[in-house]
């Protein structure tokens with residue numbers, strides 16, 4: 519007992535005499551692990567540990583951090599690399615546990631380390647809902663060897679939470695728990711790219727993180743109508759532009775795509791509600807349908823394409839645009855929409871005798887499904903060319919090769935030419 523007490527005293531002393539600015543997060547991580555181990559194996563030390571623990575909480579109560587304090591603390595966090603000696607409850611993680619189980623462990627770890635009073639109710643429900651996805655992004659970044667995808671995602675997580683007024687300190691503490699769990703799980707090989715992504719985050723300045731897009735005046739007018747619930751006005755605005763000769767492809771890219779990207783940024787920055795985003799998306803889809811008679815009027819070029827989103831992918835407007843652009847260029851298109859099962863895609867390719875399969879992925883976890891379908895098609899229908907597109911392929915231009923696709927392009931405007939070059 520004497521030893522434990524003096525160790526706790528030493529810990530106090532080292533924290534307070536070294537001063538916050540010189541504290542290494544290596545120490546914090548190790549102390550947290552040590553404390554958990556002690557609590558598990560020596561419950562009699564509880565009163566001492568509790569006192570020490572409370573001080574540690576005060577130390578970690580970084581709710582009032584500025585962005586630069588936050589980045590400084592993250593730099594320290596990156597130095598935790600030897601915490602696996604006394605891992606306590608982290609031992610319970612199965613080496614191959616699935617991401618949903620791991621997400622539960624992450625939530626429990628966070629609760630054990632920081633206790634519920636240190637986690638606001640809103641943040642608590644966010645991390646309960648979203649920890650699984652945060653882990654799936656890391657898993658896919660590891661599997662596809664894509665640093666840039668993780669960089670972008672960590673930055674997104676940071677911006678998404680802090681724009682909801684979650685204090686920097688809470689996000690920081692969550693990153694501590696996330697990193698600890700990753701380090702002791704089947705994802706531990708990802709610790710290097712995770713640290714790099716955290717490094718990248720701290721190099722960004724806070725203004726860059728918050729920026730929204732600079733959109734065209736047509737897109738701005740259209741979005742203003744939608745955000746004010748003026749669906750009829752928005753529809754007439756687009757129909758007038760089309761009647762006055764604005765090319766459909768320009769309406770799609772410069773107005774529909776631009777306003778969708780903008781609404782995404784506004785939602786990410788907590789400036790519009792989910793309901794407003796749904797309303798905008800639904801209205802744009804409705805107007806796209808009203809434009810269909812103009813799309814289907816072109817000549818047939820004899821080529822056939824199946825277009826789809828895979829896995830749990832619900833973002834279907836991008837692939838719908840790809841489909842419509844190919845239709846305008848004379849292709850016969852077979853649009854399957856959101857979250858299409860692998861088998862259904864294969865059946866459609868066979869039944870439809872398609873020359874091309876176009877797959878869209880917006881969320882990184884769906885890369886796994888895209889990769890599986892590509893392997894299946896390459897085996898069962900090797901003559902079909904496969905093109906992929908969407909956010910991860912824009913971020914990482916070589917990613918398509920690593921998952922076995924024949925090509926990727928960044929926008930519906932480039933699809934026709936690229937497809938012709940693949941099929942020639």
Ligand code: B12
Nearest residue numbers: 778782786832833834835836876877878906907908929930
């Ligand atoms: C609308 C929307 C939704 C809708 C989708 C409804 C629908 N019917 O499509 C709903 C509400 C379902 C949704 C849900 C979610 N969403 Co959402 N969503 C959006 C939003 C605002 C617009 C998407 C869109 O319509 N884009 C317009 C199209 C035209 O653009 P595009 O997809 O990029 O497509 C173009 C190119 O990429 C390319 N392309 C695309 N596919 C292909 C394929 C091929 C073969 C080729 C060649 C080219 C190509 O060509 C297209 C045309 O030029 C985006 C914002 C954004 N930046 O996109 C967020 C966004 C994608 N969503 C996001 C998130 C987080 C989610 C959720 C996880 C939220 C949640 N907590 O539940 C869920 C996930 C659902 C799921 N399992 O898929 C984030 C993703 C963040 C990240 N870092 O990954 C974004 C970026 C919002 C944001 N800024 O934070 N979403």
